[in-house]
Amino acid sequence: MSGAKIGAKICGLSTPETLDAAVGGGASHVGFVFFPPSPRTLTRARAQQLAARVPAHVARVGVFVDPDDALLDASISAGALNILQLHKSSPARAAHIRATTGLPVWAAVAVKQRGDLAAAQTFAGAADRILYDAKTPPGAELPGGMGVRFDWTLLEGFRHPLPWALSGGLDPHNVAEAIRTTGAELVDVSSGVESTPGIKDVTKIRAFLAAVQHR
Ligand SMILES: O=C(O)c1ccccc1N[C@@H]1O[C@H](COP(=O)(O)O)[C@@H](O)[C@H]1O
Numbered sequence: 001m002s003g004a005k006i007g008a009k010i011c012g013l014s015t016p017e018t019l020d021a022a023v024g025g026g027a028s029h030v031g032f033v034f035f036p037p038s039p040r041t042l043t044r045a046r047a048q049q050l051a052a053r054v055p056a057h058v059a060r061v062g063v064f065v066d067p068d069d070a071l072l073d074a075s076i077s078a079g080a081l082n083i084l085q086l087h088k089s090s091p092a093r094a095a096h097i098r099a100t101t102g103l104p105v106w107a108a109v110a111v112k113q114r115g116d117l118a119a120a121q122t123f124a125g126a127a128d129r130i131l132y133d134a135k136t137p138p139g140a141e142l143p144g145g146m147g148v149r150f151d152w153t154l155l156e157g158f159r160h161p162l163p164w165a166l167s168g169g170l171d172p173h174n175v176a177e178a179i180r181t182t183g184a185e186l187v188d189v190s191s192g193v194e195s196t197p198g199i200k201d202v203t204k205i206r207a208f209l210a211a212v213q214h215r
Pocket residue numbers: 011012031033035038039040063064065087131133142143144145146147148167168169170188189190191192
């Protein structure tokens with residue numbers, strides 16, 4: 001086990017029990033999805049209910065797929081969001097959202113091959129963090145949250161333009177290796193701590209967070 005504290009985001013939470021497991025297990029961030037095609041998407045009422053349970057030391061991250069302003073405004077208020085995670089938004093749109101909301105923005109960069117990492121540079125000055133996520137298959141309904149991982153060695157020697165986090169196909173069994181391989185200081189998981197898509201599993205959440213802490 002190394003000395004550095006590694007952050008962990010448990011994403012796609014939708015029940016009080018699983019949210020409490022994430023917070024109790026030491027998550028640094030919890031993720032609320034606001035994307036209707038996702039099995040994890042939240043209503044405003046559910047987002048309000050969950051947000052009220054999150055202690056101040058844990059960040060509430062809203063996950064969006066190229067959202068419009070109305071969805072952003074409603075979700076920021078319902079989820080009391082501290083951070084906005086944007087999938088498929090352009091750097092210009094990310095910069096605009098960051099400027100108008102005043103919230104930190106994480107830009108997802110979808111990775112399958114090394115050349116995909118070049119997109120990270122385009123978010124310098126437009127976002128606060130890059131989230132390296134696996135590219136989901138062509139035609140997939142979701143750009144994330146499908147348990148797909150990428151070759152972590154692609155990040156070796158890459159000069160990151162911003163602080164960053166690792167996601168895509170992480171689970172309690174592979175996250176320690178992922179951290180050792182990439183040097184990630186923040187990891188993000190959704191389907192790897194579920195029993196079926198959209199249904200989080202408290203045992204897997206606890207196991208994931210323990211694996212991060214005891215890697
Ligand atoms: O989780 C979702 O439903 C989702 C929907 C739309 C965009 C992103 C989504 N999730 C994010 O995808 C990555 C990886 O998820 P997984 O661990 O591979 O299932 C993660 O950052 C989630 O926040």
